[in-house]
């Protein structure tokens with residue numbers, strides 16, 4: 001083959017390659033996303049939450065039999081939807097030894113587990129978007145079961161629905177370009193231990209982890225929104241990445257229409273919620289993170305945080321929002337820019 005010939009073949013193959021790239025770019029458009037947003041339903045969230053926040057799970061205390069039972073339910077749902085555990089893991093569990101859980105606060109917790117599931121990206125499989133929610137709660141106190149339907153049963157079942165939506169998209173040829181790790185962390189109520197363990201023992205390098213979308217309590221309303229549940233507090237979206245802030249804003253305008261409340265995003269807010277849920281263990285490592293939250297209410301950390309009080313229309317809408325944010329992060333051309341210092 002002569003040089004000229006080689007050149008022609010080379011040019012032809014570049015041309016074909018660029019056509020196929022261009023056609024790939026048109027995948028996962030607005031039309032597609034709306035279809036998958038719509039697969040997230042309040043009925044399915046309800047079915048899951050009546051199980052996850054039932055007395056049978058005994059308040060899901062870290063390391064308890066009840067929590068393990070809840071964990072088995074989560075895994076059964078991933079298996080049902082044919083969503084595997086991550087490559088490189090033996091199963092759906094990331095085991096956390098008691099010694100780690102007890103090191104910080106001198107407690108007496110048994111071993112526990114994070115639970116994970118994984119959808120591999122089609123174009124940038126090594127770039128990971130984490131979607132997290134804690135599945136532990138505070139267990140049984142004085143004979144009363146604390147079911148934690150909102151905290152964080154709501155986020156736990158949201159992850160199941162989001163995963164199902166991504167899996168459905170993938171089945172129909174619209175799988176995410178980047179990989180998605182669904183991470184149900186343990187030990188949150190004792191000090192964000194499960195997410196800290198993951199961040200210190202990450203399955204995928206943190207430098208390749210492009211974002212964390214964290215969900216902790218999205219099924220209720222607080223006093224400040226007594227007249228409407230059509231809102232969500234958004235915390236941390238602009239701390240590390242102006243891209244993440246823009247995505248959260250635009251995705252909402254385009255597809256969801258919740259009132260985004262930035263009250264707790266204020267660096268000086270005395271509640272310091274930014275430091276109080278699992279996304280913080282990603283954010284402190286420089287990973288752009290956003291925390292979706294409905295605020296506290298009279299049943300917060302009480303035995304009365306029951307599934308009967310969940311507003312499933314609000315839970316569905318906020319779950320759809322989290323899905324849409326993750327979809328955009330996973331499918332956009334460039335990974336999120338990091339242009340802020342996190343403070």
Ligand SMILES: [Zn+2]
Pocket residue numbers: 134151152188216217
């Ligand atoms: Zn919580």
